[in-house]
Amino acid sequence: MEGLLEDALRIAIIGPPWYPLPPNGYGGTELVVHLLATELRRLGHHVQVFGAEHSAAGVEMVADASWASDLGSSRESVRLATYLARVYQRLRPQQFDVIHDHTGPAGLLLAIHSGLAPVTVHTVHCELTEPMRTFYTQVEDEARLFAISSSQAQTAPEVRFRGVVHNAVTPPHVAPSQRRERHxxxxxxxxxxxxxxxxxxxxxxxxxxxxxxxxxxxxxxxxxxxxxxxxxxxxxxxxxxxxxxxxxxxxxxxxxxxxxxxxxxxxxxxxxxxxxxxxxxxxxxxxxxxxxxxxxxxxxxxxxxxxxxxxxxxxxxxxxxxxxxxxxxxxRFSPGRMARGYLEGYSSSSSARAHHQPQAPLGHRVPD
Structure with missing residues (x-):
């Protein structure tokens, strides 16, 4: 971290409990959470991030590595509930400017009703099926919802998204290869x-x-x-x-x-x-x-x-x-661009937007 800003935000980021931050292989959401937390810290904000066992330094590891095998099984919901209980037990004595949830509906509800931050942000990483759309319309006034693509947002015109922030990927340290094979x-x-x-x-x-x-x-x-x-x-x-x-x-x-x-x-x-x-x-x-x-x-x-x-x-x-x-x-898909998009969402004072015209920060326009 380059040093805290005078107006640095206190941000709690809650990643999924399934794979380490960053992941060793599978785990797209985990990669995005890792890149976001790392970049926000580089920009001088105070970030507390939660994730699974074997995560990198700077992550509070409160989910057991063995739980990854329960993803998609009948045990998934109980594992997630256990993880969230551990997260909020650690968060409870503190106060934050922002809680940014990446775990899904259960985690979003806890963030909203925890009373630990005036601003709750939630990134929707999944397909917006009817039950998900119905849930998000129920809580859209209590949290700032972000889509990860304009096409995703357009599948749920009834949901009030505050913006679209594209995911980032790890920037390679080498120049692209000019030697291409045919495969x-x-x-x-x-x-x-x-x-x-x-x-x-x-x-x-x-x-x-x-x-x-x-x-x-x-x-x-x-x-x-x-x-x-x-x-x-x-x-x-x-x-x-x-x-x-x-x-x-x-x-x-x-x-x-x-x-x-x-x-x-x-x-x-x-x-x-x-x-x-x-x-x-x-x-x-x-x-x-x-x-x-x-x-x-x-x-x-x-x-x-x-x-x-x-x-x-x-x-x-x-x-x-x-x-x-x-x-x-x-x-287009740098960690810096993603972090700036979310920072705009964290600090925005606007509380009402048209249901099917979400604001798209940093040029991420939602087409008509």
């Missing part, structure tokens, strides 16, 4: 929603090798999808890495001709897309969900409406300059 890569959980079967089709038709990296979703549908749609194609042309992370992941993504994302759902924010672009690796994606606002066509990738267009886009990849791709993405 395509998709880093994502193996599940029908991620569309790996379409990545296989695109790679086959384009005559490219494909690397798939990601754990198989722990459901019967996920396992069946892998066995029926992915496993029969594995071999020299389609390689599979279930636990790709760290330097190996960065090397394969940085050397790839493109990262490919034929997603079958409206993803609120494509963190893996951004992680590829900051390395100078262009992204091929369907024009759905957050992809159109993350990808700058011809600079950081290409958008397609179907498999035929995506196959054609593979032939255009040489038109993209890796340095321009990386520079654009590193500026």
């Amino acid at each position: 395509l890569i998709q880093v994502a959980r193996i599940t029908p929603d991620k569309g790996q079967h379409l990545s296989i089709e695109v790679a086959r038709r384009a005559g490219r090798k494909l690397i798939l990296a990601g754990k198989v979703e722990r459901t019967q549908a996920g396992q069946r999808y892998f066995e029926d749609e992915i496993e029969p194609h594995l071999g020299r042309q389609v390689e599979y890495y279930p636990n790709l992370a760290g330097a190996e992941k960065e090397r394969l993504v940085a050397r790839a001709a493109a990262a490919i994302f034929p997603l079958q759902w409206s993803e609120p924010f494509g963190l893996a897309m951004v992680e590829a672009m900051v390395l100078g690796t262009p992204v091929l994606a369907f024009a759905s969900g957050s992809a159109p606002e993350l990808i700058t066509p011809g600079v950081t990738g290409f958008l397609s409406n179907d498999v035929d267009q995506m196959v054609a886009a593979v032939q255009l990849l040489d038109e993209i300059d890796p340095e321009d791709c990386a520079a654009c993405a590193r500026e």
Whole structure:
């Protein structure tokens, strides 16, 4: 930390209890929380952050590492409740200017009713299903709600969002590689929603090798999808890495001709897309969900409406300059830009905004 500002804010940031801050592999929200807390401290604010065991220095670790295996199981809600109880037992003797929750509805309710800060901020990291929309409309006057993409906010016009702040990724310390290989890569959980079967089709038709990296979703549908749609194609042309992370992941993504994302759902924010672009690796994606606002066509990738267009886009990849791709993405998705967006939300005195026109700080406009 560079030293506290005279008007430094006291901020409590409550991350999810599932993976360390920062994560060793999986854990997109955990990465975002880590980058936000680190940048706010660098800017001179007093930040108290909570997370899981094995987190970095400066994190109060109140969730057991073993709880990660309960995510998605019947034990998830009790683990989360236990974590939140521990967090608020530690927070109770103190007062803050802001509590910023990243855990979900239960954590937001506790933050609102704790009485520990005049401002409660909550980032919505998930898909806005009907139950979630109904919940957020119930509490929108008591907390400042932030979306992570304009497309996410537009799926819930009845919810009053205070703004849109794009997630950040870890900025690479090296220049983008000019030495590109011909392979395509998709880093994502193996599940029908991620569309790996379409990545296989695109790679086959384009005559490219494909690397798939990601754990198989722990459901019967996920396992069946892998066995029926992915496993029969594995071999020299389609390689599979279930636990790709760290330097190996960065090397394969940085050397790839493109990262490919034929997603079958409206993803609120494509963190893996951004992680590829900051390395100078262009992204091929369907024009759905957050992809159109993350990808700058011809600079950081290409958008397609179907498999035929995506196959054609593979032939255009040489038109993209890796340095321009990386520079654009590193500026748009930097930790500093994300932190400034939230600081604007922390300090804003406005308490009423139009329901379907959330303010979008730092140029993050919500389209009409």
